[in-house]
Amino acid sequence: MCGIAGFLGGLAICEPYGVEATLQRMTSAIAHRGPDDVGHWVDADAKVGLAHRRLSIVDLSSAGHQPMASASGRYLIAFNGEIYNHLTLRESLDDLIGGASLAIIGIRWRGHSDTETLLAGFDRWGIQGTLERAIGMFAFAVWDRQTNSLTLARDRLGEKPLYYGWQGAGSAATFLFGSELKALRAHPAFEAAINRDALCLYMRHTTVPGSLSIYRGIHKLAPGTLLTVSMRSPEPLISTYWSGADVAERGIANPFVGTAMEAVDALECLLKDAVNRQMMADVPLGAFLSGGVDSSAIVALMQAQSDRPIKTFTIGFHEAEYNEAEHAKAVARHLGTEHTELYVTPGQAMEVIPRLPMLYDEPFADSSQIPTFLVSQLARQHVTVALSGDAGDELFCGYSRYQHTARLWNMLAAIPLPLRRAVAWGLTTFSPRSLNRMARFLPMSAGWANPGDKLHKGAAVMTGQAITDLYLGMVSSWNDPGSMVIGGKESATLLTGHRPKLAGLSDIERMMALDMLTYLPEDILTKVDRAAMGVGLETRVPFLDHRVVEFAWQLPLHYKLRRQGQGYTTKWILRRVLHRYVPKHLIERPKMGFGVPIDVWLRGPLRGWAEDLLSEARLKREGYFLHASIRQKWAQHLSGQRNWQSQLWCVLMFQAWLAEQSTPTAD
Numbered sequence: 001m002c003g004i005a006g007f008l009g010g011l012a013i014c015e016p017y018g019v020e021a022t023l024q025r026m027t028s029a030i031a032h033r034g035p036d037d038v039g040h041w042v043d044a045d046a047k048v049g050l051a052h053r054r055l056s057i058v059d060l061s062s063a064g065h066q067p068m069a070s071a072s073g074r075y076l077i078a079f080n081g082e083i084y085n086h087l088t089l090r091e092s093l094d095d096l097i098g099g100a101s102l103a104i105i106g107i108r109w110r111g112h113s114d115t116e117t118l119l120a121g122f123d124r125w126g127i128q129g130t131l132e133r134a135i136g137m138f139a140f141a142v143w144d145r146q147t148n149s150l151t152l153a154r155d156r157l158g159e160k161p162l163y164y165g166w167q168g169a170g171s172a173a174t175f176l177f178g179s180e181l182k183a184l185r186a187h188p189a190f191e192a193a194i195n196r197d198a199l200c201l202y203m204r205h206t207t208v209p210g211s212l213s214i215y216r217g218i219h220k221l222a223p224g225t226l227l228t229v230s231m232r233s234p235e236p237l238i239s240t241y242w243s244g245a246d247v248a249e250r251g252i253a254n255p256f257v258g259t260a261m262e263a264v265d266a267l268e269c270l271l272k273d274a275v276n277r278q279m280m281a282d283v284p285l286g287a288f289l290s291g292g293v294d295s296s297a298i299v300a301l302m303q304a305q306s307d308r309p310i311k312t313f314t315i316g317f318h319e320a321e322y323n324e325a326e327h328a329k330a331v332a333r334h335l336g337t338e339h340t341e342l343y344v345t346p347g348q349a350m351e352v353i354p355r356l357p358m359l360y361d362e363p364f365a366d367s368s369q370i371p372t373f374l375v376s377q378l379a380r381q382h383v384t385v386a387l388s389g390d391a392g393d394e395l396f397c398g399y400s401r402y403q404h405t406a407r408l409w410n411m412l413a414a415i416p417l418p419l420r421r422a423v424a425w426g427l428t429t430f431s432p433r434s435l436n437r438m439a440r441f442l443p444m445s446a447g448w449a450n451p452g453d454k455l456h457k458g459a460a461v462m463t464g465q466a467i468t469d470l471y472l473g474m475v476s477s478w479n480d481p482g483s484m485v486i487g488g489k490e491s492a493t494l495l496t497g498h499r500p501k502l503a504g505l506s507d508i509e510r511m512m513a514l515d516m517l518t519y520l521p522e523d524i525l526t527k528v529d530r531a532a533m534g535v536g537l538e539t540r541v542p543f544l545d546h547r548v549v550e551f552a553w554q555l556p557l558h559y560k561l562r563r564q565g566q567g568y569t570t571k572w573i574l575r576r577v578l579h580r581y582v583p584k585h586l587i588e589r590p591k592m593g594f595g596v597p598i599d600v601w602l603r604g605p606l607r608g609w610a611e612d613l614l615s616e617a618r619l620k621r622e623g624y625f626l627h628a629s630i631r632q633k634w635a636q637h638l639s640g641q642r643n644w645q646s647q648l649w650c651v652l653m654f655q656a657w658l659a660e661q662s663t664p665t666a667d
């Protein structure tokens with residue numbers, strides 16, 4: 001795993017530092033992504049520069065140094081990622097060309113890195129043709145000397161990040177790109193103008209979604225796409241080589257044909273191959289293990305294919321409601337892994353918070369970022385690569401919100417919209433505290449924690465006209481962020497005005513697909529990438545082998561969500577695979593989140609820090625938020641009247657990020 005950066009055009013603006021020194025500044029900013037090696041390449045005549053930081057994983061020799069040129073000399077690449085089938089691709093190249101004639105067309109294998117394999121593929125099949133054959137995760141930049149054009153590419157599901165955009169005008173106009181925003185900020189052309197529309201979307205989603213970044217003019221390359229730009233054609237040309245939405249539609253239209261047990265067998269075979277490929281490394285390798293279905297399945301398949309104990313890592317908490325470490329230990333003991341656990345105190349967890357703005361590089365407010373960083377830090381003390389069980393919920397229907405939202409919509413859809421509006425208005429006329437008191441007299445509220453807050457949130461989504469409206473409300477932090485951000489408005493996203501058709505999908509499948517396209521790359525994968533790369537740890541996600549994703553979408557929903565007695569079993573098919581390796585009693589228990597008690601900390605040890613960031617004078621001075629509503633929610637949270645943890649953490653993470661910027665500039 002590595003970090004990349006570079007630019008096209010605007011050499012004049014680099015003169016105070018020099019072109020090489022500018023690239024050095026960019027790579028220094030992301031040195032944590034690649035502490036083992038650094039490389040720069042410049043073509044002053046073409047006004048292009050590529051830079052690379054290397055975390056050596058495969059081929060530790062100098063033959064893996066980047067930026068790397070293809071054997072033909074046509075392509076130069078700065079590559080971040082892993083191509084898990086690159087040895088198979090090499091065999092294909094040898095077979096197609098003939099080993100004896102490889103030298104004739106200029107292909108001479110200098111080492112065994114996947115980067116070299118990619119470049120040979122580009123020479124033979126072209127860039128897109130090679131990516132269509134590749135299994136892996138990646139973000140890279142390729143300079144084509146023949147066409148004088150720059151191509152950026154990102155993997156199919158968005159495991160690896162890639163930012164880009166034009167900054168400046170005239171002779172100073174510069175196209176910047178990099179693995180993280182801090183690399184772009186290190187370039188003298190970077191303007192650092194905050195995008196208030198992106199801030200609105202962040203307030204809803206707790207992350208900046210879609211192709212936007214927190215900065216004006218800077219974008220994220222969408223998963224499964226290629227971008228080509230040149231000085232002759234400065235408007236980026238973006239094309240799609242793989243579409244998650246299309247995969248979902250095709251899978252539903254062409255379902256798996258066979259019995260349930262044949263499907264289980266097929267999934268096990270496919271997952272074993274994906275896991276086996278992702279165990280490719282020339283450095284120590286391990287896995288995160290929470291003891292839940294997803295991570296246990298990955299670890300079980302790793303151990304089944306290893307002749308030595310797999311190294312596994314778990315973070316534990318002394319608070320029972322947040323602790324899964326005992327479950328993970330039991331799974332590890334059964335599988336025979338070399339298990340390491342660390343019980344974290346609240347003080348240790350809170351020590352991470354000052355590091356978050358630097359780690360995440362733009363506002364990011366999923367509070368599970370804290371334990372994710374801690375488990376990455378733990379793993380890095382022992383290994384350089386860790387596999388994870390991320391994406392099992394999105395692919396195999398693991399989130400309970402899918403069922404709850406579908407059930408609620410079925411009830412709401414039977415009620416006329418005007419009546420729903422009236423009920424919503426009636427609920428919000430009472431405070432959550434009053435509703436809590438009234439709920440005590442209702443038999444169905446037994447065991448329902450803080451029903452007043454839940455009823456208020458339910459009232460906010462009762463007026464939706466489709467299940468996707470209801471789902472958007474359910475996954476939103478702030479329901480009307482446009483009313484909070486001064487000078488900002490929400491632009492369309494895949495969850496609003498740009499929703500894919502997803503023809504043929506049921507309501508639950510539609511929510512799963514939207515999560516795969518949005519929540520997975522924008523939240524889950526972003527969280528893991530920044531936390532792990534912040535300590536120089538490569539993470540791999542076997543469930544995101546695109547062959548697994550494509551197969552999962554061919555499975556009928558009842559293979560994932562299966563009625564059992566009075567309830568439903570989530571991830572049914574994945575559980576059946578896992579039960580072949582781990583006894584049911586070690587796995588079957590209610591799902592727990594990977595979180596920390598932010599709500600309690602904000603009323604206690606974090607109160608002073610939060611009060612400073614949320615002070616009325618500060619909010620007024622900075623001019624991004626309408627302060628009155630934020631101050632009201634802060635007061636209600638402190639009093640215990642409401643739990644505004646999610647909303648306040650959103651504001652706090654922006655405020656902390658803003659304070660981290662050396663020269664923040666408003667529109």
